Amino acid sequence: MTTKFKRFDFAAHLTDEDDIANYLEAVVAEGDPALTIAALSDIARARNMSKLARDAKLTREGLYRAMSPEGNPSFA
Template identity: 45%
Template structure:
């Protein structure tokens, strides 16, 4: 039997469009841990040290904020998302009928 390498999403997050689509897909899941894991995957792809520098947060703080089950503050998430080079937007769930 051959050894199969474990899947690591970070290996495929190599450009801004792919990263944005990956994070958008994660936001569609109702489980907030899915989005946090997606941010962690992107952080790994971009480099945790660089992300720490860009956000002004310590590496240890980033790891804690992105750990499964973590409940990071809103401002931490916004700092992370912006440092990753993406923005969050909203759209109506149901189009209003006029």
């Protein structure tokens, strides 16, 4: 018998500001930049990627690309 698993999506479980803050704090404490980028992507999806892109004056696609594992976001 084969067991099937669903991919866990953190964004679906980040329902309030406390969840987001705790998640980001735990990820940053790990010290892994790639993990931090992945967490920021999860948070952006949880908070509405399209609205975030508009607020940042980026395209939605550009924001997804920056937050992808192959992306290279800059922090100023």
